[in-house]
Amino acid sequence: MGGVWSSGNRANESRLGLIKKPEELCFSISTPRINKAPTCFLGKASTVGLEKAVEVLDTLGNSMRNLNSRGFMTGMASRQDKISILAFEIANTITKAANLLQSLSEENVEYLNKELLPSKGVQQLVSTNMKDLLTIVAHDKREDFAVFCCEVIRFGDMCKDPQWHNLGRYFSKLDMDTVTHKQLRTEVEMTMQELITLAQHTSELYHELHTLDKFEKDYQRKIEALIFLKLSLEGEHVMMLESELKHQRKSVRNLKKKSLWFKSLEEVVEKLVDIATFIHQEISEAYGYDGLTSSPRRKSETLGEAGLALHYANLITRIDAIALYPTSPSDNMRDALYNGLPPNVKTSLRSRLQAVSKEELTLSQIKADLGITLQWLVPIATNTKR
Numbered sequence: 427m428g429g430v431w432s433s434g435n436r437a438n439e440s441r442l443g444l445i446k447k448p449e450e451l452c453f454s455i456s457t458p459r460i461n462k463a464p465t466c467f468l469g470k471a472s473t474v475g476l477e478k479a480v481e482v483l484d485t486l487g488n489s490m491r492n493l494n495s496r497g498f499m500t501g502m503a504s505r506q507d508k509i510s511i512l513a514f515e516i517a518n519t520i521t522k523a524a525n526l527l528q529s530l531s532e533e534n535v536e537y538l539n540k541e542l543l544p545s546k547g548v549q550q551l552v553s554t555n556m557k558d559l560l561t562i563v564a565h566d567k568r569e570d571f572a573v574f575c576c577e578v579i580r581f582g583d584m585c586k587d588p589q590w591h592n593l594g595r596y597f598s599k600l601d602m603d604t605v606t607h608k609q610l611r612t613e614v615e616m617t618m619q620e621l622i623t624l625a626q627h628t629s630e631l632y633h634e635l636h637t638l639d640k641f642e643k644d645y646q647r648k649i650e651a652l653i654f655l656k657l658s659l660e661g662e663h664v665m666m667l668e669s670e671l672k673h674q675r676k677s678v679r680n681l682k683k684k685s686l687w688f689k690s691l692e693e694v695v696e697k698l699v700d701i702a703t704f705i706h707q708e709i710s711e712a713y714g715y716d717g718l719t720s721s722p723r724r725k726s727e728t729l730g731e732a733g734l735a736l737h738y739a740n741l742i743t744r745i746d747a748i749a750l751y752p753t754s755p756s757d758n759m760r761d762a763l764y765n766g767l768p769p770n771v772k773t774s775l776r777s778r779l780q781a782v783s784k785e786e787l788t789l790s791q792i793k794a795d796l797g798i799t800l801q802w803l804v805p806i807a808t809n810t811k812r
Contacts, residue, residue, distance in 0.1 A: 505583075505584050505585060505586045507586060507690060507691065507692075508687075508688055508689070508690065508691065509686050509687060509688070509689050509690075509691050509694060510687060512581070512584070512686075512691070513628045513631070513685055513686035513687045513689075514628060514632055515577075516581065516625075516628075516686055516694060516698075517624075517625035517628040517629060517632075517686060519574065519577045519578065519581070519698065520621045520622060520624075520625040520698075521625065522570070522573065522574045522577070523574055523618065523621075523698070523701050523702075523705065524618065524622055526567070526570050526571065526574060526705055527618065527701075527704075527705060527708070529567070530567070530705065530708040530709065530712060535712050538563065539560075543556060543559045543560070543563075544556075545802070546802040547802045547803060547805065547806045550802070551806070560713060563713065564709070564712075564713035564714070567709050567712075567713065568709060571702075571705055571706065571709060574702065574705070575593075575594075575597050575702055578593060578695065578698045578699060578702055579592075579593045579594050579597070581691065581694075581695050581698070582695050582699075584691060585691055585692045585695055586692070587692050590692060590695050590696075590699075593699065596699070597702065597706075600703065600706045601706075601710075608707065609700055609703045609704040609707060611704070613700070614700060614701055614704040617697050617700060617701060618701060620697075621694070621697060621698075621701075624684075624685055624686045624689065625685075625686065627681055627684040627685035627686075628685040628686045628687070630681055630685070631678065631681040631682060631685045631687065634674065634677050634678050634681055635678060637674055638671075638674045638675065638677075638678050641667070641670055641671050641674050642671065644667060645667045645668070645671055648663070648664060648667055649664070652664070734768070735810050736810060736811065737766075737768075738807070738810075739806075739807040739808075739810035739811045740766075740807075740811070741763070741766055741767065742800075742803055742804060742806075742807035743804070743807055743808075743811070744762075744763055744766070745763065745796075745800070746800050746804050746807075748763065749793055749796050749797065749800060754789060
């Protein structure tokens with residue numbers, strides 16, 4: 427190509443060299459919010475900024491699922507010294523540990539035992555037997571812990587040092603030897619706070635990389651357009667894009683230094699193993715030494731396991747909205763509600779409606795009875811949707 431491109435070939439190549447290869451940066455972001463646990467496991471002096479950190483890291487965790495689904499992490503199974511691109515996955519794992527530890531705090535366990543499990547909603551919908559309820563809670567905690575351990579095992583297998591390989595064997599022995607593997611709370615709290623800080627910076631790095639990717643694509647399009655039109659590449663707009671690109675590159679470099687990116691994989695895995703050991707202690711002390719997988723399964727399938735929890739929550743919210751109407755609901759509102767009911771509920775509803783019609787209750791009486799039920803049912807639906 428002649429013109430400006432021929433005379434300034436080297437300068438143009440230099441400018442195009444500012445752009446990273448697509449495979450180094452291309453990814454998309456989707457960051458829905460997930461609510462965090464109500465309180466944290468650390469002492470009051472250690473809680474400054476932690477809840478915000480968990481919220482940010484929860485968001486990062488959801489973005490990571492989007493990355494994994496697009497194959498951004500493929501080919502990362504090779505053993506390595508530095509964490510590098512694994513930083514985002516490890517930050518996600520740190521989030522799991524932070525949330526699990528929050529849920530096992532003395533305050534949260536007390537709230538669970540004294541307020542949540544005895545509540546009318548739980549008693550009506552799950553069980554009135556406190557032992558059964560605690561069994562369900564313990565099972566859920568151990569399931570969450572098993573997911574966390576699987577991720578730590580995977581990272582351990584990526585380490586070059588073989589002592590971190592096959593960590594599943596170590597975790598399986600925790601129930602048999604609770605004394606040797608004892609972890610002090612203060613040490614684990616310091617380790618957890620350190621990892622959370624690193625994960626926060628990793629979250630910032632994630633979004634700054636996205637911004638850098640956008641800047642580089644804008645710059646590339648601008649340069650290619652100018653080359654195609656045989657125009658000068660020395661314009662003010664090009665210089666401004668170059669300046670933004672260099673500034674963003676610097677931000678990314680600084681965040682890499684403060685995040686998990688350049689940390690030793692083996693050192694971080696060691697810290698995660700210590701945290702896993704402590705979480706196992708906390709679960710065992712709160713719910714007994716029943717092993718990681720020995721807690722009994724629930725006798726019946728739950729709405730969550732059936733994938734219907736959110737559907738039922740939306741139905742309850744819709745019923746609550748209808749109940750607030752000062753007059754009878756319209757035909758369209760009733761039809762929409764009825765059509766959303768599961769088949770088994772529709773079947774039982776017909777006979778129940780016939781029985782109610784014989785009682786000749788007034789609208790105010792029906793609403794009063796409904797209000798009593800919705801008083802404890804709506805909060806459960808709201809929490810489910812959150």
